[in-house]
Amino acid sequence: MERLRRHPELQAWLILAIPVIFLLIFFMAPLLIVFVYSFLERGKYGGVEWVFTLDNIRRVFDPLYFKTFLRSFYIAIVTTLITLGLGYPLAYFIAKSPPNRRGALLFALMIPFWTNFLIRTYAWLTLLRTHTGLINVTLMNWGLLSKPLPLYGNDFAIILGLVYGWLPVMVLPIYAALERLDESLLEAARDLYASSGKAFWRVTWPLSLPGVVAGSMLVFIPSLGAFVTPAILGGGKSLMIGNIISNQFLGAHDWPFGSALSMVMMIAMLAATLIYFRWTKKSESSL
């Protein structure tokens, strides 16, 4: 006991031992396996041959697959921008509501988020499907359309599904930043002859940037790695990197290539995260 008390480091490791060992075995080891597999040859029926090769990494950059990679980036970026465009005013609206109503509005925002993602995607499937979706069926019944709109099985459907799925995650950090904002700063800006528009761009927006950046990261990363949304709303035609990865395990039985794809994807995300931290640090120091 005496020894423990004098050596807090020993105490820390005693407390951390079980969770750390658990994650080392069931998270770090799997991560390592993916890394190692990326450099091995595929086995005949799934599995791997223990022969070193760079072919898998090379194949990731083969135009056939790299195009999907770039498309996934494109979809993730567009999704993030649209979510930001929709989310910022919503966060602003909640932050400007009377304090006694804000809790209820946040609650209302979070309910869809805590609803199963799969179900929310499915809900859009029933609305968007080309011939049997509610939107096209209704519009055609009303005679507003002669042939159905292409709402399903394309990038539009995927982006819509992703925006819908991740909008609350964008709103929360922006709201948190806006809510912290001292009202008297805006009054000071107005006092110093700023119009309400100028006051927004010179005071509110820069001070809410950390929230914007955090929200954007929280939307961008899962959008880039999306699997469920393109699987359901992509209609088997419009695919993202997540689907290509899963195909290597479910259909093609090319584990090393699947591993290489996920490695590159994770590295891309790590890079994005690092840029994010750089950026927040810079924007914080500039404040």
Next chain:
Amino acid sequence: MSVPARFQSNDRWQQIKSKMGGWSLTTYGILAFAFLYLPILILVIFSFNDARSVSKWAGFTFDWYGKMFKDGQILLSIWNSLFLAIVSTIISTVLGTLAALGLERYRFRGKTAVDSMFYLPVIIPDIAMAIMLLLFFNMSGIGFTPWKVNFFGARLAVPYSVIIGHVAFNTSFVAIVVRARLAQMDRTLEEAASDLYANAWQTFRRVTLPMLMPGIVGGALLAFTLSLDDFVITFFTSGAGFNTLPVRVFGMIKKGVTPKINAVSTLMLAVSLTLVVISILLSRRSGDGDSVQMGF
């Protein structure tokens, strides 16, 4: 009166302008919430549709719910989901709380590395995590051995790999929520306890733990919800033939859209809603007004 007309009209204009700003913001707010809720609402409505279609209304019926509760596969997947969520929540709450205590309360060499390790499962997309675990279970020989258990009369066979997979991502979420609570906690309270003759264990038991409880409960509820909702990791780590409710729903969607899926969805929605309400009621009860943090 004596105010020049020019100023009056300017006044009115300013008034209209500021009112319009407020109105357009409110209108936008209403539209945004409509965007969030309409798809879900339509989904629920069509679970009562007296036809196979989910886009043409043909009258009201409870039939799809009846069919759902007669579907043995769905019932089994519900039990699987519940069992999996309960077991993985218990384990990950214990592990996550320990991790939070160790990481928030101590400084030691290699802390940054351990810290990052606990954030990674949150950042990594579930598809990457899923295939990582799939390869690991394949390679390690742990495989997809099921845990055969009788759970409230339902005979379940839940692969250990799925339980471990759920714990692996939930632990980090619990750790983050509990850490946030710990960071807010006033450390002099613990000093006060030791000043009042409490030893390390008594201090933890009587002061730290009760103060931490809202965070732990919040973390557990978050883990439970994430576990119930998870599709991707379960799908890839279960091997063949094991269904949770989301996995079952995914399979059904792939086969074709029917109001029965809407009925299952409505059920899941009701469960999520109940969980959120419970978490909010609990956070109110915890007394000191801090809300239980549900993620992020």
Next chain:
Amino acid sequence: MTETYAVELQDVVKQFGNVVAVNHVSLQIRDGEFFSLLGPSGCGKTTTLRMIAGFEMPTSGAIYIQGDRQGYRPANKRPVNTVFQNYALFPHMTVAENIAFGMEMRKTPKDEVKRRVAEVLDMVRLGQMANRKPKQLSGGQQQRIALARALVNRPEVLLLDEPLGALDLKLRKAMQIELKALQEDVGITFIYVTHDQEEALTMSDRIAVMNNGVVHQVGDPETIYEHPADRFVADFIGETNFIPVKVVSLAPEIVVELGSGEKVTAGWVEEGLSVGDRAVLSIRPEKMDLLELNEKPSNPSKDTALVNGKVTQLVYVGTDTRHTVALGDGTEVVVRLQNIYIGEEPWEIGEDAIVTWNAAHARILKE
């Protein structure tokens, strides 16, 4: 050791990394004393208190409580209790549960706990609050509960870390009196940390003035105020004039030369100064007086300093008026004159004056 002190610190050092928070501090605190640790923030007073409490362990040196060496003994095994700056009341327990906590940990019989909780609540006049949660109490009430929670354990020594810091001025004054009365009543040794000199002067039996981890002076309030041991103490406690001087002679009497060339005698000189050294003459504004040029005594005693100056500023502050006077070399001194004379001609800016004081009040300190 001949005498057993309530608390004794022997050459205690505390380092945090490279920062020396407490630098070779030795203190003897007597039984039943109200002892204050006074100093600006970051001077090491709180760290000293926390080492006595057992929240921090000294890097070197020894701490004795009632003659007992504490070593690495943790806080829960020390016969002292603390009143924290933010009170540190357990928010999830009622007032009564908070107060009972220490006794419970020491396995005091239940009925005795109950009796003593009631007693101490009576003492701080909050009996009706027993079942409230701390959040439902005002700041002053919380403060009294924190005090009760510590005192109920009948500690050998009570440690108080700026306990009144969070209260507003009026409540603070009231609590100062209450605390002092309480301490005299229960007879427990109090060690009181504060940065408020007035608080320390009014409440304490003895004060240790600290800065940068070092104890500058230990003494009763009057000694500290009237006979500051060095420049820091003189400057930190109350208001003081520092006049740059050069030491001319140390015996048979202390004589210094001002910048203007005028020579004056002084009552005391800090150790380590020798003839020819540059130093400062420290004198309190209320110990000085102003004379008209024609009032200059023809045959002054050698203990009376008479220095020429010119009035440069007047500030009326109610009870007295602060006269700023520039001496021959430009050094400005403040002279406080009480507003008690009726009909007397007030001083005017620009007027020549003679600044005078008694040598006994002048102390020669290192720069």
